[in-house]
Amino acid sequence: MLDDFFFRAVLAGLGLALVAGPLGSFVVWRRMAYFGDSTAHAAILGVAMALAFDISIYAGTLAVATAMACLVSALVARGQAMDTMLGVLSHSALAFGLVAISFVPSARSDLSGYLFGDILAVGRLDLALIWTGAALVLALLILRWQRLVTSSLNEELAMAAGIDPRTERLVLSLALAIVVALAIRVVGSLLISAMLIVPAAAARGWARSPERMAAVAALIAAASVIAGLFSSLHLDTPAGPSIVASAAIFFLLSQALRRA
């Protein structure tokens, strides 16, 4: 079955969905949407570097996304005007990435694959990496769950309980960088943060506890992957955007059902 490109795509998408739910919930709780954007956009720069130096795309995006996540995290800690700063970083990272990638002739034709993902081209190795990385991040989140939730709710309460919010922020930044690297083949640099935020936002209205929200978000993300891939197969639409579009439809449905 792994020989089937479509089956591999579904598996890759589900691996990402599993971790995007919980991590995306933190992104929503901590209002880190722009943070996710800048880290994800930096991934394009990572792709350009990986191609130029002939190293793995995953290694390149992981390195650059980690650097970006740490930079943003440091700026947050220093209390910079977040909104503007993240906007500047996010779009500059994207612009520099696009400029850099134009210097790598072999990459120019694949550009849209890096921007919007190329999930149907996922191979066995990609699959192994995606599931390993997703399992790793998920384990990290579960191990530190109580600490992460406490410091997301209120940093002062966390500090009084002996939790250093800076450590938790760093953990989330690293988790985000790993997920960005994993997601670049699946939904691409431009849609990674959508994959994090949209399912979590859809889950918000249905959850009474943080655990429930993370689980529901993972389910919605998984359903979006399956719905997106099937619609891509039958309507011949691009896979990555179809997945995010499905998630957006789930979000609209969840809002409408709550109003009803």
Added chain:
Amino acid sequence: MLIRADGMTIHRPGTQEAVLSGIDFRIAAGEIVTVVGPNGSGKSSLIRALLGQMGLAEGSVTRQQGLRIGYVPQRVQLDTAIPMTVRRFLSLPTRVTDAEASAALERTGVPGLGARQLTQLSGGQFQRVLLARALLRAPHLLVLDEPTQGLDQPGIVAFYQLIEDVRRETGAAVLMVSHDLLVVMRSSDRVVCLNGHICCEGTPQHVSGAPEYRALFGAEAQGMLALYQHHHDHDHDHDCDHDHGHAPSALPH
């Protein structure tokens, strides 16, 4: 001594500007100590430094080995993005049993709120839930940073009454920052008046009579003093068996 600070100086983060200087501070088991002072006088910085959340520029802070602190922070800004029931909140970051959780809520006068979302609580209910959470750690010391902000007058009086009850039952010391001068004067063992340094400290009656205190709080303090002394005399007439349970309506307006 639960916490003791000697010659403590704290700078505003990232600057050389002193927020507090030369602070000597002690709090012993079972004591209720209240810190008063105008805005920007360093009250919150003092608390944070004593809790070890803030670096010192000079001096030292020593906390008793194994000291358990229950903390009720100032103006908790709860993010509404995070769904959270009262019951779940009580288990952050240390998990507690359902029985412990409902006992704590019962103790602080908000029984049966467990299933409620935090965002659906009134200000007074939320303060009591915060206190319940702090009590679940079986603290030696309760630290409350302006715990009654946003409460109305009866709510404030009831909350301090609860704090006194908790102290009596658990023997926990209480360190709090407060703006509610009148209530502070009635319910504290010791008052520390702060304005970048310790202006004066001592029993409520000593502090309310101190010129430094009057200079800081002006006319309001004069009024308070009159009220306090009235009360104080009144208490003395009754053989020192301090009854702190006077309803606010019993006070002359």
